[in-house]
Amino acid sequence: MTHNDIGHVYNLDKTQTETLKTCWITLLERISKESSISIDEIVGSSQGDVLFRSIGYDNPDVLMLRWLRARKWDVNAAVQQLIDTLNWRYERGVDKLLAKGENELLIEEVMSGKAYFMGYDKMGRPVNYIHVKDHIKDQFPIEATEKLGILSVETGRKLLNGSIETGTVILDMNGFGMNNMDYQLVKFFINLLESYYPESLGLALVIHPPLIFYSCWAIIKHWVDPVIQNKIHFLKHEEELFEFIDPSNLPKRLHGTHPDYKYIPPTTEDNNMLAAFRADKQGRKIVRAAHRKAARHYLNVTLKWAHGDESETLLEERKQATKQLRDTFEEFVPYIHTRTHYHRMGLINEPIFDTAYEKLRHRNEMKIVQF
The missing domain is CATH 1.10.8 (Helicase, Ruva Protein; domain 3)
Structure with a gap:
């Protein structure tokens, strides 16, 4: 959508x-x-x-x-x-999770490649791949997997381009066995999408579903809202994916031409950048204050609009207030988020990290010179 x-x-x-x-x-x-x-x-x-x-x-x-x-x-x-x-x-603690990013996850689980984003479908939606056979029930603490899921959804929001509001999920059931069936985790993700990230799923494609999975689905579907059920489609052959996703955006393991997922860990620069931003209390205070000021202005203008003022002047002011809110949030991002695998591979482009880091380094160098 x-x-x-x-x-x-x-x-x-x-x-x-x-x-x-x-x-x-x-x-x-x-x-x-x-x-x-x-x-x-x-x-x-x-x-x-x-x-x-x-x-x-x-x-x-x-x-x-x-x-x-x-x-x-x-x-x-x-x-x-x-x-x-x-x-x-x-x-x-979602904001705390975003502030720590991948450092808060179990690296072994991240590297397993059981869930990741790769490219976009033909409608321009970011695609999240889940290879179910790579999830072994109880292999990792469920709390850790839930954190991975929450961070993935939040990451997916940064992958939305332009006016696109939803994403696509590919559930690869190839090699599925009952040791992969995790009802507790399934319930968590259903509740996550329906209760806390509504209207985020545009399409879900289930490929290679073995016969044994249909007995699981008979249980699961009763937990799923009918609106979401209508977005879930079962495909028997990988080639059917080509109708929805160009082969260049499909991993080779699904007969596409895109290199398979391989996690790229944080670089030394990533770690230095993270430490510098977390240590910059004054810089954080300044950008936070600017974001809050923009938020107050947005609310004031929005309340005027909501109470009936639809003058061209106010509508333009509200439009500018929306832009200012976004711009000040962008300045705030390096202090409350981290760069991720998707930044390092070029799928997410947030130049504010580099821009703000250069300003911070320059400011620190000037302090040394003045000292």
Whole structure:
């Protein structure tokens, strides 16, 4: 799905637009009431901090509309799920995980190649490959695998290009046996996508499903929302993948021409960069303050819009506020995220890491000279 599809940010009818406005008002009132703070204080609260970090590079309306569509435009249900998501992100330590990145994962599990992103499908969606036979139940602590899953979903968000809002998952069942069947983990991922990352899955293709898997599917499908079930397709032959994904974006192990996945560990520069940004308390304070200022301005403008001001001047101001929010978040990123395998292989392009690092090094060199 894209920003231009019906019910998405650039294609809303009057009723949907009014529902979006009501959703913003209701969300901010809920946070204000539950935290016993004014709306002006929301950005500096723990929930406000989690909210705007979770928005990230996105247009905030895109995030809000995900929950509205997932909850069939029921404002109270959408707001409740969004509040639950903010609480989950805080309790689960999602932002702490993003700050540590791959250093927080078990390297043996990352190197196993059982799950990774590679290229895009013909609709422009990033593709996540999961080779089920490489997951052995209880080989690694389930908490570690859950962290890998959460970080993968967050990484996938950075792989979305332009107006694309969803990703594709390829489940390779070749060699599947019951020692690979992990119902607890399956439930976790279903809940992850349905409750905390709604409207993120565009397509799921299951290839090589052996007969034994269908008895597992008979159990699993009852846990899956019908909307998501309709996005799942079973393919008998690898060649059928070519209908959805160009061979150049398919790994060789699935008869494509793209080199198979091989994890690229952090470089010395990556480690030095990470240490420098974490040590730069003053720099972090400055970019965080700028991001919070942009968030406050965005909320103020959004509330005016939500309460009925649709003048061209305000609409343009809100558009610029959205851009400013994104720009200040980008400056914040090196202090709260890390570079990953996908940065090192060139699939994710975030030049802010290099730009900010050069500025930081120059600033530190100037301090030495002045000393």
